[in-house]
Amino acid sequence: QKEVEQDPGPLSVPEGAIVSLNCTYSNSAFQYFMWYRQYSRKGPELLMYTYSSGNKEDGRFTAQVDKSSKYISLFIRDSQPSDSATYLCAMSAGRGSTLGRLYFGRGTQLTVWP
Amino acid sequence: DSGVTQTPKHLITATGQRVTLRCSPRSGDLSVYWYQQSLDQGLQFLIQYYNGEERAKGNILERFSAQQFPDLHSELNLSSLELGDSALYFCASSARGDSLANTGELFFGEGSRLTVL
Numbered sequence: 001q002k003e004v005e006q007d008p009g010p011l012s013v014p015e016g017a018i019v020s021l022n023c024t025y026s027n028s029a030f031q032y033f034m035w036y037r038q039y040s041r042k043g044p045e046l047l048m049y050t051y052s053s054g055n056k057e058d059g060r061f062t063a064q065v066d067k068s069s070k071y072i073s074l075f076i077r078d079s080q081p082s083d084s085a086t087y088l089c090a091m092s093a094g095r096g097s098t099l100g101r102l103y104f105g106r107g108t109q110l111t112v113w114p
Numbered sequence: 115d116s117g118v119t120q121t122p123k124h125l126i127t128a129t130g131q132r133v134t135l136r137c138s139p140r141s142g143d144l145s146v147y148w149y150q151q152s153l154d155q156g157l158q159f160l161i162q163y164y165n166g167e168e169r170a171k172g173n174i175l176e177r178f179s180a181q182q183f184p185d186l187h188s189e190l191n192l193s194s195l196e197l198g199d200s201a202l203y204f205c206a207s208s209a210r211g212d213s214l215a216n217t218g219e220l221f222f223g224e225g226s227r228l229t230v231l
C-alpha cells in the first residue's frame with residue numbers, strides 16, 4: 001500500500017462546477033499537507049498549504065484536513081477552464097529543512113470545459 | 115517562472131549509459147531536492163541537499179548519485195541506465211534558511227525528461 005492514495009481520474013466538469021479532490025494516507029506522522037497544481041509540461045506549483053487538521057480557504061479554493069480519518073480534500077468553487085491541470089496532494093512529517101521531503105499522491109487530472 | 119533552472123530539458127540516451135542532470139536553485143535557497151516522476155509511480159523523492167550536505171535520502175537507486183556544490187547548484191548523476199529509468203526528473207528548492215517557519219513550499223523546475231532507449 002502506498003503511503004498516499006489519490007484517485008487519478010481523469011475528472012471532467014463543466015465551467016462553474018464545484019470540484020472535489022481527495023487523498024487518503026496511512027502515515028499518522030504526517031503533519032503538513034499540501035496541494036500542488038501541475039500544468040502540462042511544467043513543474044508542480046504549490047496551491048494550498050495546511051498544518052495539521054482543519055480548513056483553509058484561499059479564494060475559490062478550500063483545503064480540508066481530517067487527521068482522525070487520514071483524509072484530505074481540495075474543493076474548487078466556480079471552476080474555470082484555466083483550472084484544467086493535474087492536482088497532486090502532498091504530505092510531510094519532517095521539520096525545518098526536511099519539510100521538503102514530500103510524499104505525493106499520483107495526481108488527479110482535471111479538465112474544466114467551457 | 116519558479117526561479118529554478120534545470121538542464122537539459124530533454125535527453126535521449128541508450129541503456130548502459132551515464133547522464134548528468136543539472137539544477138540551479140532559486141537565488142538564496144539552501145535546500146535542493148530531486149524528485150522522479152513516472153507514469154506508474156508518480157512523484158518520488160530521491161534525495162535532498164542542504165547547503166552542500168546530504169540531508170535526506172529517499173528511494174534513490176545505488177546507480178544514482180547527487181551532489182550540491184558550493185555555489186548551491188546541484189547535479190544528479192544517473193549511471194548504467196535502464197529502460198525503467200525513463201522519467202521526468204524534477205529539481206526543487208525550498209524557502210531560505212532552515213527553520214520551522216519554513217512552510218514546506220517547494221519551488222519546482224520544469225524538469226528534465228530522460229528517455230532511455
